[in-house]
Amino acid sequence: MNITIIGSGYVGLVTGACFSEVGINVTCVDVDQQKIDNLRNGIIPIYEPGLEKMITRNMNKGRLHFTTKISDAVRSSDVVFISVGTPPDEDGSADLKYVIQVARDCGKHMNDYTLVVTKSTVPVGTSLKVKNAIKEELDKRKVNIDFDVASNPEFLKEGAAIDDFLKPDRIVVGVESTRAEELLNTLYKPFTLNGHPIIFMDVISAEMTKYAANSMLATKISFINDIANLCEIVGADINKVRKGITSDTRIGNKFLYPGIGYGGSCFPKDVQALIRTGEEYQYELKVLKAVEAVNNSQKSILFNKIMKYYDGDLKGKTVALWGLSFKPQTDDMREAPSLEIIRKLLAAGANVRAYDPVALNEAKHHFGNAITYCEDQYETLINADCLAVLTEWSEFRIPNFKIMHKLLNVPAVFDGRNIYDKSELKKIGFDYFCIGVNTDS
């Protein structure tokens, strides 16, 4: 089977690499010529564990190709996946211009039956728009070519994307015909053989499933952060409360960690987009509005603690930051809490020294010369007036506290991910602050 993936970003590259890994002939398309040239030369635009090797291996086997020529790719494909970006519009709704553009391109170039599958995260009703755009182009060409549209939202997690794709918790597919169902069943067979479920449903339900899933995950984060903030005020310890509640199997112990808010390219935009969908249908999603509001204020919580520690004056102070990406195992800084924190620190007149295992280049695009980039986590601490931990990379978990104490100008640690033990740090002589724990005692 020949397939085409249009949009060679996180989702497109992982999808393309994984399908080629199981022997399918895959062409990845992008409008970004530089990106395609780089990919052809084995330069991968993103950091994702295992991806570079998988892409190189399959390119060398002749099963994975990169091109900017959408026409050739569509013409020679049985299935076309759309995995272009769906960034938020000014009002928060998903901007579908790239998706619709690709749908039009499909209509312009398909020459026999093609299944067009939307993998991008798109609001309810988009598949119908995709179908209409294809139909319009076919009508313009005055040809009558049979095609199907399907919705196959992607659930991969950046940082664990390959594993998520190869061993998915579930594959969700919305279809309108048996032909489309059979094609996708065949295509995904290598990934479902070991009992990983593929769930077929109607297209609208599939589109809704993706938003509902991300909104649920975002809700868990805002819920635990809200409870954490109250814990801190009343003198409870969120770390203990978390253990207490997550031992209930109905609640479960995943994804309920207090922190400095969710970020990334998906949760913020998908929560907003679902709120807008609700509004479009005159339904107010009250829970999600609160989820968004809690998250927005949570992103400032560590900055506020640092500000308070220095009595509201950070002018000339140096703040060391460990971790910039929105979560470990990725260089993605889209909507990362670090962006908000750094902007606030700079506006308050502080100097910032930052280290991240993989996101420094990404950070340079955002902050240029405004902050100091360090190649080592301990280097950030030299003459710094405190340390703030923003991303829970493994290498930050058991650092050498004695060296840290020695290097820091002022031994104050602001732990935005609750990875350290309060009593251990206090014993060494640190002032220690985290989320949802009153650290005065």
Ligand code: NAD
């Ligand atoms: P991305 O921004 O990394 O990549 C999108 C790519 O599409 C870019 O390389 C861009 O140049 C290309 N593109 C845009 N218009 C094009 C066109 N007309 N033809 C060909 N290429 C075009 O985006 P991403 O993170 O891969 O996300 C893609 C979609 O998948 C989004 O809807 C996103 O919400 C969803 N999603 C993302 C993740 C994730 O973790 N990143 C997970 C699940 C779902």
